[in-house]
Structure formats: structure tokens, C-alpha cells
Amino acid sequence: MDALKLRILTDGRNLGNGILKVDGFINHQVDPALMDACGRELARRLGRLGATKVLTAEISGIAPALTTAGHLGIPVVYARKSKPITMPDQIFLTLAPSHTKGRTVELIVSPEYLGASERILIIDDFLATGQTIMGLVRLAQAAGARVVGIGALVEKIFEGGRSMLAPLGVPIEALATITDMGDGKIVFAD
Numbered sequence: 001m002d003a004l005k006l007r008i009l010t011d012g013r014n015l016g017n018g019i020l021k022v023d024g025f026i027n028h029q030v031d032p033a034l035m036d037a038c039g040r041e042l043a044r045r046l047g048r049l050g051a052t053k054v055l056t057a058e059i060s061g062i063a064p065a066l067t068t069a070g071h072l073g074i075p076v077v078y079a080r081k082s083k084p085i086t087m088p089d090q091i092f093l094t095l096a097p098s099h100t101k102g103r104t105v106e107l108i109v110s111p112e113y114l115g116a117s118e119r120i121l122i123i124d125d126f127l128a129t130g131q132t133i134m135g136l137v138r139l140a141q142a143a144g145a146r147v148v149g150i151g152a153l154v155e156k157i158f159e160g161g162r163s164m165l166a167p168l169g170v171p172i173e174a175l176a177t178i179t180d181m182g183d184g185k186i187v188f189a190d
Helices: 002-011 032-049 062-072 131-142 161-168
Strands: 013-016 019-021 053-057 076-079 092-098 103-109 119-127 146-156 172-180
Touching: 002 032, 002 146, 002 172, 032 062, 032 119, 032 146, 032 172, 053 062, 053 131, 062 076, 062 119, 062 146, 076 103, 076 131, 092 131, 103 131, 119 131, 119 161, 131 146, 131 161, 146 161, 161 172
Parallel strands: 053 076, 053 119, 119 146, 146 172
Antiparallel strands: 013 019, 092 103
């Protein structure tokens, strides 16, 4: 998606070690018009899958998940990283390593909002190593739900996440695919 790629080149920063800083428009301060356009495009690419819910991880995945779900007309469930007192005692929980946090994080979903009859579309801001998305897959599987597709704003192809997720046998879409971030560059596929 050209608008996203242009914004990454204009306002994103390669911090080294595979870290792309996009917090000025995706995951700290959010550009709602850009997120709406991204959600519309992800919904266009993945809408044929018949998802009944979008699943994401807090907090960075919420903006693209919300706009995608809005264009699909379905709810969003986000995996929390800590359990609030309002959540029931019985939960779905998994662990996933976080590259940007430098530690393992918990991903928690209430069974009230993720059930066995669901067709789940996973949407996140990044597809890098695939660890967070695999954590979301595990949560959906624990609920007995079926993952029908995966979408991301940005894919860092050189981190191998797509290969890790390929055995799931579901469509995987990324709006901006980065092939190289060496020497301070940001190089897109296409």
C-alpha cells in the first residue's frame, strides 16, 4: 500500500537491530486517516474469508484491528497483557516473546469473547518473527476457534515470521513488506 510505504519512508526510522520506529503514526500517536485506509485495504484483501471476529494484541495492534473490523462489520477482541479484576478467573493465556520490549509478555483473553464457533482473523501492526501472531493463534485454538487469515500493516520478511506461520495454511497479507533494513536503509519488496 503506497500511502503506508510513503509514510514509513517519510516519518519512520530504522533504529538498527531490525527495529522500525513508527510510533508517530501507528503505535503511540495514531494517524486515524491512515489507519482507516489500511483497515479498508486489509478488509478488501481478507473479507472473503468470512471472519466473525478480529483478534489482536494490545496495544499496537488495536488501531489496525479496529479499522479492519469496522470495514468488515465485525467485533474486535484484543489479547491483554495483564489480567484486570473484571476478567473471570478462567482465562485463555499464552506467552510470547516481544522483540521491542526485550522480554516475554503474557497474552490473555476472556472466554466470554472468544468461542469455539468463531472464525478468527488476526490483525497486527507487525509481522516480524511471528511470535506474537503465533501467540494469538494459540489463544484462538485454546478457545476452539478457527483462524481463517492473518493481516499485518508491516512485514519484515527477513525475520522469518511468514515461514513460521505458513504451516497454518491460511492467507497472510501485509500492506508494506520490508526486505532489508541493513545499513540504516528501509527497502520494500515490489
